[in-house]
Each structure stands twice: as C-alpha cells, then as structure tokens.
Amino acid sequence: MTNRRQEILDAALPIFVEKGFISTTIADIRKASGATTGSIYHFFAGKPGIAIALWREANATWSERTEAARRAHTPEEMIKSSVRGLLEWATSNRALFLFFEELRIRAYSDPDLAPIIEDIDRTHEVAAELYKGWVKQGQVEDIAWPVASALMMGPAYDYLRKCQDIDDHHDAIEIIVQNAWMSVSRDCRKSNRRNRSQ
Template sequence: MENRRQEILDAALEVFLERGFDSATMAAIRERSGASTGSIYHFFNGKAEMAAALLKIATSQWSLQSQAAGLADDPEQAVKASVAGFLSWGLANPRLFAFMDDLLARSRFSQDFTPVGDLIDAGRKAASDAYAAWAQAKVVRDLPWNVSYALIMGPAYAILRNSAGGAIDQSDVAEIVQSAWLSVRS
C-alpha cells in the first residue's frame, strides 16, 4: 500500500517537472504511475495534496541530512548543520529540489497551495522561534527572521539553483556553510 502511494508521488513529481504544476493533470499522473483514479484519490485529494506530500518528503530528507533538530542548544552547529544538510540533500536530489523551490514560490501566491503553505508556515515558525531565542541570548544578531533566513539559506539556494544538479566543490560547500554562520553570529 505504501509502495503504491510512493509510486504515485514519484509519477507526480516527474509530471510536475515536465509539464509544470498548472499544466499537470491527474490523468497524466495516473498514466505515469499506472494507478487507478480511485487509488490516486484514496491517497490524495488532488495535486496540491500531492505537492504537500512531496514537500514533506523533501523537508524530512533535508532534516535527516542535517540532523539540526537535535542541535537547537548550539546555534552555530544548528545553522551549519542545516545549511550543510540542505546542500547535501539538494545535490543528491536535484529534481526534488527544483520542484520544492518552485513550490515554495507558488505557495505564497495561490490558495490552491493551502496544505503546502501550512506546512511551510509551521517550519518557519519553529525556525523563527529558535532564532529569536538565540537572539535573546545574544548568540546571534537580533535581525528580523526573514533577513536572518535570507542570510543563512540564501546562498545555499542560489548555488543549488545554479548547479543544475552538477557537483559543487566541497571547498565551496564549506565556505557557504561557514558564511551562513558568520552572517548572523553576534
């Protein structure tokens, strides 16, 4: 049963990347996955729910790569682990990264993406709260979360977008990871 769900998600990702989210159809996903319409709707109410499921997979894989969740008491290690994990995950999963990147942009402007937006908002709230606690402890600069997030994650997003799934030199990864911390530390 779980295999069928994953097969549908794998097919959805490919269709979304080939056609774009708006042009992707449930029929194309059904055809690509080999699943029946009933099977697809057993697992998902529609494309937005599939997108949210793909985002959950992406963020859980990123979290496993970074293991930053357990490092909340050490802001430097949490920031560095999160950025390093994100880069590692994005390089290993360029197609899922491309979809996630597109999804994040879309989620801000479309009500169709409510499940995605809710998931993103929950993650941002947790990260914002952790950063605020670090700022209160004067370990990081007291900046608005949007600015802090851009300083921490912006360069990682940029290099992944520009790498087109290619390799990135490990010295560049190390520089981005170190710069993320230096940009926000007190």
C-alpha cells in the same frame, strides 16, 4: 491500500520533476502509476494533494538528514548543519529541488497549495523562537528573524538556483556554510564592525 498511495507518489514525482507542476496531468500520473483515476482521488485531493504529499516527504527527508546533527549543539553547529543539509540534499537532487522551489513559489498564489505555506510558516515560527533564544544567550546578533533567515539561507538558495553547470559543489558548500554562520554571529559581526571603523 497504503502501498497504492505510495506507488502513486513514486510514479508522480519523476513526472512533476520533468514536466513541472502546471504541465503534469492526472492522466500522466494515472498512466505512470497504473492506478485508476478514482484510486488517485481516493488518496489525494487531485494534483495539488499529490504535490503537497511529495513536498512533505521531501521535507521529512531533509529534516531527518539534519536533525541528528542539530541536536544539543551550539548555535554555530546548528546553523551550519542546517545550511549544509539543504545544500548537500539539493545538489544531489537538483531537479527535485527545482520542482520544490516551483511549488514553494506557486503556493503563495495558488490556494490549493496553501498547506505548503502553512508548513513553511510553522518551520519559520520554530526557527524564530530558537533564534530568539540564541540572541538572549549573546550568540547571535539581535536582528529580525526574516533578516537573519535571509542572511543565513538566502545565499544557499541563490546558489542552488544557479549551480547547474558546476560538477563539484564541495568548495562552494564550505564557503556558503561558513558565511551563513558569520552573517549572524555576534562575534563575527562585532569584529567586522571594528575592522570597518579602523
């Protein structure tokens, strides 16, 4: 039975990636997976349930990719590995990234996708607490978490939305990763303020 659930997810993902959330139908998923409509509804609360399950699988994959690198390291290494993990995963899976961006945005207006917002909020709560600890250690600037998060991750997301015509992402990833740290590092920001005042 569990294999059937995974078969449905595996069949649904390329359809969602190709057609988007709105245009994909349960009939599309049924046809691609070979599952009956009843079987699909047995495992999932319709199309939103399938999309949420796929969202959670992707988040787990990205988290696994960065978690080992983030354990017991400095704030600089943790920030850089998180941004690098996102960029490397998303540039290797661009269509998938764009589908998940569609879900993330749609979740703010579609109550059926509310669990995605709950997942995002939980992730931000954990990250905000971690960031507060780094502020207390004097490692990063004491700025509100939404601002810090936007400074660190915003350029990465913006690049990922616009990089469709770029084949080699290596240099861009290095620049974005370095700037993610510099945007919140207390030492880097202090140095920048000194340079501006001279």
